[in-house]
Amino acid sequence: MDMTESAPDTRQLDPHNWVKHYADYLYLYTITRIKDEEQARDLVQETFLSALEGMERFAGKSSERTWLTAILKNKIIDTYRKRSSGLKIVEASETESTAPDFFEADNGHWKKEYAPVSFGMDSEEGLHNKEFNRILQKCMQKLPALWMAVFTMKHMDDATTDNICNELKITASNFWIIIHRAKLNLRACLQKNWI
Amino acid sequence: MSNLKSMIYNCRQATFLIEKRMLGSLTLRERIELRIHLTGCDVCTLYVKQSQKINEMIKQLLKEPANNNVVLDDEFKEAMQQKIQHKLNNN
Numbered sequence: 609m610d611m612t613e614s615a616p617d618t619r620q621l622d623p624h625n626w627v628k629h630y631a632d633y634l635y636l637y638t639i640t641r642i643k644d645e646e647q648a649r650d651l652v653q654e655t656f657l658s659a660l661e662g663m664e665r666f667a668g669k670s671s672e673r674t675w676l677t678a679i680l681k682n683k684i685i686d687t688y689r690k691r692s693s694g695l696k697i698v699e700a701s702e703t704e705s706t707a708p709d710f711f712e713a714d715n716g717h718w719k720k721e722y723a724p725v726s727f728g729m730d731s732e733e734g735l736h737n738k739e740f741n742r743i744l745q746k747c748m749q750k751l752p753a754l755w756m757a758v759f760t761m762k763h764m765d766d767a768t769t770d771n772i773c774n775e776l777k778i779t780a781s782n783f784w785i786i787i788h789r790a791k792l793n794l795r796a797c798l799q800k801n802w803i
Numbered sequence: 804m805s806n807l808k809s810m811i812y813n814c815r816q817a818t819f820l821i822e823k824r825m826l827g828s829l830t831l832r833e834r835i836e837l838r839i840h841l842t843g844c845d846v847c848t849l850y851v852k853q854s855q856k857i858n859e860m861i862k863q864l865l866k867e868p869a870n871n872n873v874v875l876d877d878e879f880k881e882a883m884q885q886k887i888q889h890k891l892n893n894n
Contacts, residue, residue: 628884762826763865787823788823791857798853
């Protein structure tokens, strides 16, 4: 019998069953935010191992799953941070040249081939459409790492803009540029693959 | 004034402001510029709708991912379980 089961402040934790109960959930959580499968697996494993070391900090206020997810979330943000510091310079110049420009250079009008056209469904329908969701997920995976990081952090936890800028070491004006470009690309990708 | 005029026809700038409005806030001037632009631009008006919908869907997707068949392979799980067991026994 190990100590963890008798210690009062960890009695809600059951590490023997973590893998069985949470591995798939945590993996899915990660893969929607980190596109690299191998890295996602490692993050899940690291989460369990860190959790073991931090078991005495579990206050029993949240569920086991919520607690593990919080640990994982911090690890994901760490990953974003590491990636973005390495990729920022490369990507800034890369996207200039490779991302399509959706607007005319001289007047900022939509280029004909990129102008939004209707997705052909009413607003409620899309939310429940599995195929549409699948395409959206695929399109998100195509975003450059830093864009994905900014975008996901903003939508994932409603993190404040200041927080994200600090974590990823970008300026506020860069933040908005990235949000804008990410959305333009995402929307274009949806249009291209859905209609 | 010439700035305002070029803004009124500039969809690049308008979509930028649309995104900023959705996740942050605009200055008074930006709000006016955007409103004037949207009054005359159907394409950007459609963009607003689609962009809002995409935001909602992303929120939902991050909360409950659609892809239910994403699972870790058993071998990796087994190895992970062993590492946990090992660590528990050592403490």
